[in-house]
Amino acid sequence: MLPSATRAALGAQFILTLGFGLAASISNSNDTVDSTISTSSITVDLSTRYQTIDGFGFSGYFGPASTIEGLPAAQQKQTLDLLFNTTTGAGFTILRNGITVDVIQPKGPTLANGTATYAWDHSDSGQVWLSQQAQKYGVKRFFADSWSAPAFMKTNDNEDEGGYLCGVTDATCKTGDWRQAYADLVVQYLKDYQSEGINVTEVGFINEPEYEGSYDSMLSSGTQAADFIKVLHPTLQAAGLGQVGIVCCDGIGWPEQVQSTKELIAAGVEPLLTHITSHFYSGLPSGPMDTTLPVWQTEYALLKATYSDVWYKNGGGDETEGMTWANLIFQGIVQCNLSAYLHLWGVQASGAAGSLISAGFGGPVEASSLLWAYAQWSRHVRPAAVRVEATLTTTIPNVVSKRDLYVIYNSAFENPDGTVSVQIINNGAPDRPFTVGVDSMDVESAQAWLTDSSHIGIFAVNGMALSKSGILSLTVPTQSMVTVLFTPASKA
Numbered sequence: 211m212l213p214s215a216t217r218a219a220l221g222a223q224f225i226l227t228l229g230f231g232l233a234a235s236i237s238n239s240n241d242t243v244d245s246t247i248s249t250s251s252i253t254v255d256l257s258t259r260y261q262t263i264d265g266f267g268f269s270g271y272f273g274p275a276s277t278i279e280g281l282p283a284a285q286q287k288q289t290l291d292l293l294f295n296t297t298t299g300a301g302f303t304i305l306r307n308g309i310t311v312d313v314i315q316p317k318g319p320t321l322a323n324g325t326a327t328y329a330w331d332h333s334d335s336g337q338v339w340l341s342q343q344a345q346k347y348g349v350k351r352f353f354a355d356s357w358s359a360p361a362f363m364k365t366n367d368n369e370d371e372g373g374y375l376c377g378v379t380d381a382t383c384k385t386g387d388w389r390q391a392y393a394d395l396v397v398q399y400l401k402d403y404q405s406e407g408i409n410v411t412e413v414g415f416i417n418e419p420e421y422e423g424s425y426d427s428m429l430s431s432g433t434q435a436a437d438f439i440k441v442l443h444p445t446l447q448a449a450g451l452g453q454v455g456i457v458c459c460d461g462i463g464w465p466e467q468v469q470s471t472k473e474l475i476a477a478g479v480e481p482l483l484t485h486i487t488s489h490f491y492s493g494l495p496s497g498p499m500d501t502t503l504p505v506w507q508t509e510y511a512l513l514k515a516t517y518s519d520v521w522y523k524n525g526g527g528d529e530t531e532g533m534t535w536a537n538l539i540f541q542g543i544v545q546c547n548l549s550a551y552l553h554l555w556g557v558q559a560s561g562a563a564g565s566l567i568s569a570g571f572g573g574p575v576e577a578s579s580l581l582w583a584y585a586q587w588s589r590h591v592r593p594a595a596v597r598v599e600a601t602l603t604t605t606i607p608n609v610v611s612k613r614d615l616y617v618i619y620n621s622a623f624e625n626p627d628g629t630v631s632v633q634i635i636n637n638g639a640p641d642r643p644f645t646v647g648v649d650s651m652d653v654e655s656a657q658a659w660l661t662d663s664s665h666i667g668i669f670a671v672n673g674m675a676l677s678k679s680g681i682l683s684l685t686v687p688t689q690s691m692v693t694v695l696f697t698p699a700s701k702a
């Protein structure tokens with residue numbers, strides 16, 4: 211997505227009508243919470259297991275990657291640390307790159323069965339460099355997505371303004387069926403990145419295929435996408451790139467992607483894919499997607515927003531505030547079974563288009579409150595973590611608060627290194643005492659981190675107590691997110 215005036219207007223229009231879809235079935239919108247301060251408890255059960263997490267991330271496509279590459283050295287380091295460092299930044303683990311088709315194949319043959327001529331500039335607008343920087347922080351997941359096939363492969367002979375890939379259902383062209391040529395272009399891209407030391411792990415060939423953007427855009431139903439997947443899958447296998455997962459379809463919103471997923475399944479291509487991918491612009495999820503594949507939210511942001519360090523101010527649900535994103539990510543990961551959650555842009559000057567960090571064009575580097583909401587999740591819910599049951603026992607009437615938020619949200623994950631992280635979001639007031647424990651875990655130590663209106667960043671929680679039996683007592687302040695991390699005693 212590009213923040214063209216049209217796009218931003220459209221985004222804003224969608225967002226005004228959104229709210230939090232999940233609590234639609236809950237009628238109580240009374241704001242009042244119990245002011246009796248009794249201790250609530252969260253108990254984690256490692257034997258009740260849900261989805262595996264792939265990670266959290268953002269995109270550097272359409273300019274932000276080269277903006278970061280062009281920063282003065284000190285600012286560049288500061289920005290990269292804010293994005294990828296697990297002790298001073300968000301600790302992101304997925305980078306979404308855009309496939310710039312003009313860089314790979316600037317000019318096509320006349321006919322679809324003609325010989326392709328490829329090119330490569332070793333930069334791809336800074337995306338190669340940004341990927342290599344991410345690798346230095348341990349990032350291993352690179353999702354490459356193409357917004358559109360090149361103009362010469364499409365029904366409208368234009369990379370922008372929609373149009374279809376010639377050769378899919380209901381899209382015939384005089385120049386032939388370009389599906390194989392497009393699959394070959396994707397293979398060429400993957401090889402180019404490989405030659406720069408970057409192994410792309412997931413590839414998508416379409417972006418918001420329901421929307422005719424004035425920028426790179428290509429229309430496709432789920433059925434039409436399946437027509438191409440049937441060509442792309444064997445092409446990757448034949449090129450020795452079978453380990454690269456094919457994903458689909460980066461729908462403009464959840465309802466559109468639900469429809470595309472149905473069509474992919476009906477066309478029999480679900481086994482050829484590794485993930486279903488969706489954006490949230492036209493609508494948020496109201497529950498898990500009906501698929502056996504892991505689902506990623508691959509692009510979302512409040513497009514009209516600029517940089518803000520306000521964590522919570524307007525009573526909940528304001529997408530310029532970090533607290534709102536702490537809740538959005540909760541709803542995506544916990545209530546809707548997502549395995550990854552990606553913001554649109556990590557960095558833009560003045561935090562344009564709701565980006566997480568403001569940097570570039572001579573300005574200072576500033577992290578928005580949104581970055582810290584992501585950091586609360588991403589730092590301690592690491593790739594391959596498994597979501598586990600976390601049961602809340604409380605006297606707080608967990609009624610719906612403003613904008614349909616529950617007062618308390620809680621979740622837990624077992625990381626591959628054996629640590630267990632627990633998330634607590636307190637959407638209400640006042641500050642609440644909690645005890646948190648993990649069943650049948652021999653706890654060696656516990657740490658906890660806080661973000662709230664007076665702690666914009668990630669701050670250690672003070673005044674905690676860990677009992678001999680491994681139960682942590684702490685206070686979760688009003689309108690805050692707290693993450694607890696339990697480290698097990700070594701089994702040596």
Ligand SMILES: *[C@@H]1O[C@H](CO)[C@@H](O)[C@H](O)[C@H]1NC(C)=O
Pocket residue numbers: 240241242
């Ligand atoms: C919230 O609910 C309580 C008890 O049901 C009621 O007394 C109070 O007036 C309600 N408050 C609002 C703002 O609706």
Ligand SMILES: *[C@@H]1O[C@H](CO)[C@@H](O)[C@H](O)[C@H]1NC(C)=O
Pocket residue numbers: 291295296297298346347
């Ligand atoms: C992350 O930040 C810490 C603290 O400043 C620093 O010691 C570490 O080297 C950084 N990690 C990377 C990969 O740069």
Ligand SMILES: *[C@@H]1O[C@H](CO)[C@@H](O)[C@H](O)[C@H]1NC(C)=O
Pocket residue numbers: 321322323324384385386
């Ligand atoms: C290429 O396609 C055209 C029609 O689109 C056909 O006439 C021609 O024979 C094809 N050439 C080869 C070598 O298959």
Ligand SMILES: *[C@@H]1O[C@H](CO)[C@@H](O)[C@H](O)[C@H]1NC(C)=O
Pocket residue numbers: 407408409
């Ligand atoms: C990329 O994959 C190749 C082949 O599987 C492997 O040898 C190489 O170490 C990988 N590189 C990175 C950076 O993961």
Ligand SMILES: *[C@@H]1O[C@H](CO)[C@@H](O)[C@H](O)[C@H]1NC(C)=O
Pocket residue numbers: 261262498499501502503504505547549
């Ligand atoms: C959650 O996603 C996983 C894949 O990550 C899938 O196997 C499982 O069936 C999904 N659960 C629900 C309730 O949709």
